[in-house]
Amino acid sequence: MASKYLVKGLKRSALTVALGLSFVGGVQAQSNTAGAVSGRATAGDTITIENTNTGFSRTITVSGDGSYRLSQLPIGQYTITRKGVDGATSTRTASVSVGTASNIDFVNASGAQTLDTVTVVGSAAINPIDVSSVESTTILTAEQIAKIPVQRDATSVALLAPGTVRGDAAFGKLASFGGSSVAENQYYLNGFNITNTFKNLNFAQIPYEAIAEQQVKTGGYGAEFGRSTGGVINMISKSGTNEFKAGGNVFWTPESLSEPTPDLYYNDGRLVSDNSKDTGWEATAAVWASGALVKDKLFGYALLQYGRTQKDAYPGSTDGISGGRNTLEEEKSPTWLLKMDWNITDNHLLALTAFSDTRKTETKYYNTGFGTDAAPNAANPSRRDYVGSLKTEEGGDSYALKYTGYLSDNFTLSALAGHGEFKRRNYAILPNGSRMQYSGNLNDPVGGCPIVRDFRPDAVQQATGTLVGCDFAGSLIRADAGDERDQYRIDAEWLLGDHQIRFGYDVDDFTTVDGSVYSGGYYYQYYQLAGQDFVRRYDIRQGATVEVNQEAFYLEDSWHVTDNFMLYGGVRWDSFENKNGAGQSYVKIDDQFAPRLGFSWDVNGDSSFKVFGNAGRYALPLTANVAIRGASASLFVHQDFFYDSIATDGSSAPQGLTPCTLDACDAAPFYHNGESGAAKDPRAIASTNLDPMYQDEFILGFQMQLTDHLSAGVRGIYRKLERAIDDTCDTAPIESWAIANGFDPDSIAYGNPAFPYCRLYNPGSDGVWNLDVDGNGTLETVTVPADQLGPEAKRSYSALEFFWEGSWDKFFLQGSYTYARSKGNSEGGVKSDIGQGDTGTTQDFDYPALMLGSYGYLPNDRRHSLKLFGNYEITDEWSVGANLVVQSGRPVNCFGVYGDDPTGYGASYFSCGNTEPVGGSNDNGTTIVHRGSAGRTPWTNTVDLNVAYSPAYVEGLTFKVDVFNVFNSDKPTAVDEVGEDDTGSIVGAASTYLTPLNWQTPRSVRFMVQYDF
Template identity: 25%
Template sequence: MTTKKLLIAATLGASSLLSHLVAPELAQAQSNTTGALTGTITDSKTKEPLPGVTVIATSASLQSAQTAITDEKGQYRITSLPPGQYLVTFYYADITLERDGIIVGVNKVTPVYQSLNQDAAGGEVVKITDSAPTIDPTSTAQGITIDKNYINNIPVPGRNFESTLGAAAGSQGDGLGVSFSGSSSLENQYYVDGVNTTGLTFGTVGSPVINNFIEEIEVITGGYNAEFGRATGAVVNVVTKSGSNEFKGSVFGTFQPGALTREANVAATNATSLDFNGNVAYNADFGVELGGPIIKDKLWFYVGFAPQFAKVDITRIPKRQTDCRMVMDDGTLSICNPALSTAPMPGFANGEPDVDPATGFLITDPLCGPDSPTGVECEVRSDTSRSINLLGKLNYALNPENQGQLTIQALPGHSNRPGDAGLVSTGAVIDSLVTDVSFKWTSKFNDNKTEIEAVVGWHREATEVGSIDPSLNNTPAQVLQNGNLAVWARGFGGETAETLAGCTDDIPGRADPYPNIDNCPMRSRSYRIGGPGGIANDSTERRAAKLGLIQRVKAAGTHEIKAGIDVENNLSNTTRLLSGGAILQNLVGNNQVRVQRYVQLTDDANMDPRFDKTCHTPDPNATGPTGDTKSYKCDFLGGQYGDPGTDITGNTFNWSAYLRDSWQIQPNLTFNAGVRYEEQRLRYAADLQNTTDALTGLELGKNAMTLTGMFAPRLGILYDWTKEGRSKIYTHWGRFYESIPMRINDRSFGGEAFYVQDFVTSGMNPPCGPTDPKIGGPNGEKCIEEPAPGEPQKVGASEQIIGASGVLIAPGIKSQYMDEIIAGFEYEILDDLKIGLSYQNRRMGRVIEDVSTDGAETYIIANPGEWDQDEENKLQARIDRTDDLQEKNRLLRQLKLFQGIRTFDKPSRDYNALQFTLTRRFSKKLYVQGSYTYSRITGNYPGLISYDNGQVDPNISSQYDLIELLANRIGPLPQDRPHYIKLDGYYTFDLKSAGELTTGIRLRALSGIPQQALAGHYLYGPDESFLLPRGQIGRTDFEHGLDIHVAYARKLNKNMRLEIYADIFNAYNRQGSAATDDTYAPQFALSGDEQNANPIAGGTYEDLMWLKAYDGSGNETAKPIGRNPNYRNTVGRYGPSNVRLGMRLTF
């Protein structure tokens, strides 16, 4: 153990010892699965505190009653209470007073203050129905608590807990999940029953528990204390249901039929020869849950079983271009007359496809559907999926002071996804299994003055992907482009007879209305044949344990000291497999086939016979005409499970410790101070450890990147001016570090190398063989055939190994972090009615990303914009004392590369928000929750998701790869929505003996997102170049929508209740713009020619007309850039109105 670790451990140990030596009092903490009660008992006449009052909390959620006795200040605290509704009873002398309906939330302290009349008659029980305040006066955390009432009565647009998270102020969906307070959705941490279940590969939701099994959800969007870490977004705590002393359960089901879904408004786009339209055929689930006692007050159980089924119909719409119209002198479009304009009886055909002058789109005729010549129905291919939610839980109480909980859940799933853009057989079958096991033990010692909580957990995700047709798992996927749909339909038989007839060009005996053009060219749409492409047999798992200690001591007030430690050992096993060992991109019209495959590189000294190939790549250090290529011994990785080199094992080890003191200076004044320390060790794949990197020459040890020194201080202060827990004014500052997902382990620390070969398919003796009539050009599979014995390996016209320079880690790299400031107040202006106003600022302090300082030849994982001078001095000193010339040159090159890190713009993301919240807790059948957020998110770094080009590679995205692409990236970020209004509520009408009628709403109104002007880059592909500064183009429309819940419930007998309901989503069918086409210049023009462009630094929209295209080699041409006719048009809409029907039978 290092000196620093010893200091941390000693600090935690000292705090524990101190808590025993200095006037120990009742422990007052709550965990992330339980809550607490606190308050002061006073004499109703004198207002003086009453010591010696016995306070007892009981609930159906609690196995044994929990008791506390007020101290000399009349204060009490009861901890480790499961979320639920409680009866709190006060005993003093012969006075008994009960308060019912007290709500305790997860990780919340509920204040229950009470005055007692000592003159009251003894022996009577005084019952009070006054509810407790809804404000936690001890916490600066921002967020929301979502309980069963919300889940059951608000129209939540989904069936697992992630669908509820959008209720939090400052949250929004981002395609991969829910983002909070300006961060991306991959920056959150998710806990289920106290165990981290965050997805390990990317940081998504790992265990999507169905809502019916959930007791309560806590969403912390900011201001969280030192107990929480590894997140720069939000922390989500999910507590599942438990048993009780009574047998209780339910049978439930929901069904969303396609027949109750309005027709989708398909966004108009430039026509292709094959389009698709997806519609939900059904979403359905049913289930049963049951909980009860095995031994009353001792051992409870809870079990749940819920299968889910879904089907999405993909309608395939073939289209042919037309040649029968012309633009008239007045600018209007003529009628369709397919006769040539030069014919004796002239028409409007001119040998060019028709273009609508109003939109710039090609005009097409559908070949199926009611508007087609034949009226035949379009072909429909269906994606189907099924899964099962399984949950089992045991709660055991040895006695009121010692309790344990064991939870096991599993989520097996199966999906069948036939190919849509091509042959059905190119689709995939996906099998998955998520498994969680957790055990928690809580003990209170020394008359409940000390509390220890220990948690161990195991989270595992497994996925297997293969072909719909298992025989194709060893066949490469071939992507056909720039060809003809009629040729492919005839050659492979994957299209309908109507498509074949309508697309076939002028052939004797066939009627072609447009004989002077290609009817169905496939220039902007690809067509897949062969195998599924990527196949997988992957798994990830997290083995976690944590230990926490809580104690309360007196010293100039009351101190709650909380300390703990947690460790995570994260493992991954990923397969580096492509069906058939390669992906073939066949550019038929361009006479080119691009072969892409995984390879494993080695040095010349390795005599393993499987390294019998030679891989070539440009040499970034070349100085002469003969030294422009580097060559490596390599192995072309196979495409079958278990093939050598295809199994990659990764490992990341995390540990953290924290110490927090909540100092209650006065009963209504609290100061929170804490510090969290974290370390993260990202390790090389097992087969790379303790080897020499064939690419960099570096000696690889065990750890690829070790991140230490992550001290995260947290400071907060709160003041309750009512002195009854009905108000608080607070402020908080904290630092939060990212926990890097394991995607980087597979790609950067797993030796990933991708070999790209371009073959020219024309000329004499083409390497890919003669033209295949099924394709209209050579078959790409011929490019990867093994040469005959004695023949040389096939060599492409150009070859490159992506990853051929290895991955360097900048010496002295530091962790990614964010700083946050919060200030605000909350006030319960009426019973159960709370308002709040807060300001939140989040600012990125440092980012980890990969950069390239030599034009995408070498990649360095670094902190863009900064490199420590001390590290430069160390490297320079090493160079100075190196005598080996080759080693000196290698180190000098690295020095130059590392110095280039400083030339990059420093990543920035600034979030500033004002939030107004209003909550009327469920009482008297009415619940209302609303928020208005005004926020701005600016900078040049969106987060762990690259929203602009759709890349999801946390910490190794293309955002900082090339310095020439950094121009124009500063401005409003993709998450920037200045105005966001949320309103949720429901009301229950009591119809007496006729039952109950509940109506609920979910209203959302929000600003649109910024629009950009993007173009391709010759090395990096589409949408990598920001032609104009962020936000200059404008933003999409302001959007709004309303969801409605209607339910009728009636008791069937004393213990059985039946409820039927309907959720109506997007009630007024506003299918607004969810996304627009930000591609100003597509990388491939309609002609099929490649076009790219560099940013116009600080440019304006008017400058775009002068923009010149760059070719595929990065050379500027004299050709103006071709504008995308679909630019700024809607490409994605919010879903149409639909209805979900449901029932719930509780007993």
Template identity: 25%
Template structure:
């Protein structure tokens, strides 16, 4: 870190002397032109802005061309006031400022000999015609009228070309290609590169979702960027008291054979309060939500592979959960030019019996986490003038994740590889403590009169992340079984004949604590160049550098040369703020995460694999022999000295049009190509030190295949080369129609996307039971057979996706809302023991020798990627709300939310194992009704 500190301090000073912008915007701008009633520009007009997002006021004076600019406005509602002696004062109310958005408010002032004020409730423009970025801005005012919209991730999933929830796939990116920001500060998990913290939705003012066309100030993501900004309080005390009530008595029954999940009647309280400490000077906001579930779920009790037509044997176990969400913010307008924000959040959780359907009751885990535990942020903005302003942020995000067995039997866990069942005990104990902190500084300089108007930005960020983890197997071992007949009552402790013992077990010798660290340095410069009114070029260049260190503080790898050019054109064809044609070309990099340290972690625990065969000459008395081991003082894995960072190149073209005030619609086309994907590739090494890669084996040469596996077995361990396989890729194509509206009566976000996602790797392990197991490194390049026949439609390929989120205000204070969607089903694979032989046909004589000896039970794709597709999904969530307005005493709202309104218990997953491929094993839950009372004052 020392080698970067001096550079970074210089950059901080440099940004204050020159020009730039923040690493992640928290604010928007209001700009425009003021003219007289004959259309001539008016210089010297005093323009002031005051509203809900900012203590005090912001002001500017119009220039010779009548232009003004009010900058760094947090999201909220504002009043714009224009004053000039000899003219009627103008006030435009209810102007919305959005994150990273420029709102254009033009005004015409009339001559007057009296002191008159003209007040207009403004219809603010719905399009920012100066940017070529794409995405959506979702504020809490919109989401609170929707059913069951109580997390910031709900806003992420509303964007077009976004599939999945929680950690979604954005424009063909994977789970680990997104960046999550809270109050502009990176809260992405440093190990999984998924969201690393949660927020209570009542604490969120607005969520900005960017899905493409990033400007140079945004990086470290090849998918999407979500920026959740928390509330700031205000000049009067306001708050929300909410009680949510859930009862299973109003849940429809699960369809026959479907495992159930039950939540006992419970209340979920939320309290939020904001207000002034000093009016127009210091505001505060605090919020707390408690979700305490006394719940249960169905899990399997059978131990054997399910036969066709026979249901699982299920039992119900407790699944009690406690989730808490704390948020706090202090906003201080030190002077009209200096603003300081301090933010804090914490979201601890504890869940009993959290392992799920495939774990017997005695094999469940207890899970604890402290996502953002806690998260601190400091943001300081300084406005030297409306043409020069600065932004500096510091943030720290800590996370803990602990898992352990629910029972204290001390027995090892057992896994049946064919039945995909865990029993006897949960397999392991794990503790993870993670931390990420970052410091960014930047500035913006606007040059009004040099061949148009330029908004120059320059910025720098330094980020450091650390992880410390410990892992060991329960009872010191972890057994794996293969499939046996249903009438065998197997337990690993039986003294059974050969063939009924677990065929292998794993053990760890001298468990050690693992430690990793990473440092990222980012620099960028960009120019928003308004060549002429209505035509803006967005030109930028970003540079990222990432270096990762092991527990010995040795550099494992350095991902350098991440130079990302960005170029966009935004054209307001009629220069009236009502239409925009745009094009954007750019490169984005994923700066990776701490999992790369696994290539050279330093001294580690020794992982041993023991196989059962009493006839082996090396077998001990219990019939097991040491098959292989890895770890220890040094790692025999290799890391490519020329390792390159993963990148995505994209091109998007679109057109948006204002349909009517506060309602817009548009179309967009996108192509994205992801390359230089990093994977671990299996290899063996000859006497001359030459590596023989799994991906280099000629799959038509059986002798070459057999030699590769024989040589790997001789080395008695799996060895990996961390590199960029030349055939690893992802491609994405889409056409998107979208529409957005915010009016007094109705508000909605609607999108339809036609897309294709294809490639070779998706950052998840194979098999339906690994669907949610997200990481960078997969098994696809471990062996020759696993490297073959792996390209095609990716499992999150969704050709058609229609989303509707909206609400409508009825008479008598009623509001109805919905979140509904229709989408094509996900792809699912067929994982088999063998691939077709050289003739390309299964079931012929040349299939005999093509079974992978290291993955004999089926990880290969005999039919290629995307062998099957799940059925289409139609889901409707519905909400009915009734407002009771008590005037100055506040408003009470009664809410009824209906989840899965159509009771469509559609099939959501199927078995991917070849022997039972295509059998349904996961479904949507039934209709469920919940209630809320919300009191706002």
């Protein structure tokens, strides 16, 4: 039985080997940029591996126990030759993918020598299961991605993997892994970290034509990888070979074949947004070339890509009555990538990766009218006067240099140094041509056209205020905003008998420049009290340069206890330090210990049936955004004024301000949380016992080769959040401590630089803060028991994943079904319920009252997920591909006002009066509606199809058409979950509760023409 599978498994084409490696199972953390070949032969034999495309070659001697391993191999096609001690030779071929170990045996399970020479011939048999695996990993190659209808970006490809679901649209195009929030992932290109650590909600947008393979780690990854409690997306770029290759392609999605999103109606029947006129198109063109500058020594791959997107949107107003804003958005993205490889010798390699992902977007804003003034709610929204433009710039240039040295048969060393830059800035243009831009200086009021809303009785919409000023820009980011990363790492692998030992050290320093201000500098709200008009002015500004410094050591051992059984053990020590705008450390955590354990059992000894499992701990550092406002100097002040007049220049700004003397006014400036522009004391920001967010994970599964053409597997997964970081803004426990320790309640100095209102801590743990309680300049150590601060942060994820792959002569099919449950009181870094992207400092845990009823099913709880994709080659010229995704909906909440609103947060509690009681009522008679208990969004299904034609008469030419969402399914993917307005009334929210916020992406058609030579 064993030899049968071995011989059959050897007869397959190189492409099929690549496809076989691509989807299911998991692979040991061999490397984040390379792969390996391992197996068994006769002790003393020599094994030579050669990539004929690059001339790279290595030769090693089989160890005394009959095992061999060649590590840190660049991905590609290899010929493996065994030369026996008796002079006989045997030859195999293998495709090496990132992070995988291709198992090539020259003896069978009993130790007997196999055929002296085996020539690999074409066959559709799948690749043997990688028995050196303890991870849950998906690998997709460029060839596969080209065959299936999928958007060409890292997130879309990652969503093909089991256990991944699309994150909330509020955070852009990101994936949730295993119930974690979208802010808990890490992203790499050729070993260089391309995650944007500002909020962990962005990463470098690599031109996807340059990607050779994408590895998606959904769980169980080794100690080499850290700083993630979600998943890891690891991309490998294409490289040059001895053969000169060049080509180009064009992708075009025309507006005439793209459907709009559905119209938005409120529950009372009002048409709020007529999207029928919404249009958009996008096009991308790329050219590339690769080859050898010096044969077998120096290779290059270069790609230039230019993309352009235009979106025309005609939404209605937010009240369904007055005119709203419509937009014309245009994005231009000139990008490039360069990969240089220098084989200095067969034992010393050097690789350079450089890329740019700059994107510039201009959004023009216009007032919207519906039909005629006599029929404001009629269809056919029109574009009226020009309001202004917002211009943004994102992305930047990155460079990484990596050395790999095969210092002996048993020892390999690699080193990487990289630098990356990411811009993140905007400015606004007014109709008169003037520019609104923020310098980052807290004393800079910006000027221009401010945001103005009118809440006076004669205003059209009193609940939210009628817009009368310039709010199209919202907030302005400082002109020099951006991020820089400097990364250095060393990795080594040492083979010692039955042990494969890997260890390494890396430094990752991330610097952020950020700050924001209201467009126009201020936000005004007009009010009327006792017949007297007054205006409230808000002034909110931040600006700082902050740092996140990270370093880690790791050590891991893969111990081949027997020929069929491997034990994996790993440990990782992470250190994190966060610095504020003054360069002062406000959070420093040393030696966070993260153990990893696993096993892999090759049951039959022929890679046909594997049982595997692992357990691990994964830690997440605090992101940089926390320090911009929370730990650095910031301004948040509001003050009420009388005014002489209102400007008629279109800004509607108040003129002739004098402090308001009404009893209801804040005549003196009121500084929120003490944010008066003074520098904050870094010692007071975080609890002295603060630990990083970490999660424990357990996986158990098996994978079996059912036939030569089909394999399948099952794995069970359990993740539990053991600790989180968030902030608390509740001063009541501090007041209680102060009184109990002899302080006069009237002397408590709220908001001084050493007494911030909001402070970092681990929910569920005691808070221990150094605060200047009485404002005398001396810090007091304030200890608040955990039960006074609110509940412990909880999140658990349990899942059962079924996965399979099949490959036949002209057909391959892969897929998965996942049953999962995600439950707790904390999603993680962000809050999808309300679209809050303040990573690490959401409104959760600010006050205990906000957490009443917070335990339940979380936003990324998708109970059922079915994924199926593949391709069928009808003839040598024609092929068709398909991609099916069916998922159950996400849980829905009902947010409202609890009691008499003890926190002042308005409709932000799990408390709602317009829903049937769920879980009982609180003491004030307010109904608690537990998280996720107000229903679910609908099931969604999406079918994508494509057809490709490669005419035989022009070699290298391909035409392809992709149709996404063929049946134009338009189910809502997120809904308005606010069931009461801020006064606790259901009247204001009754028309909007459960109305859609986002829908499935509508049907679109993408055309491609590509020519390779």
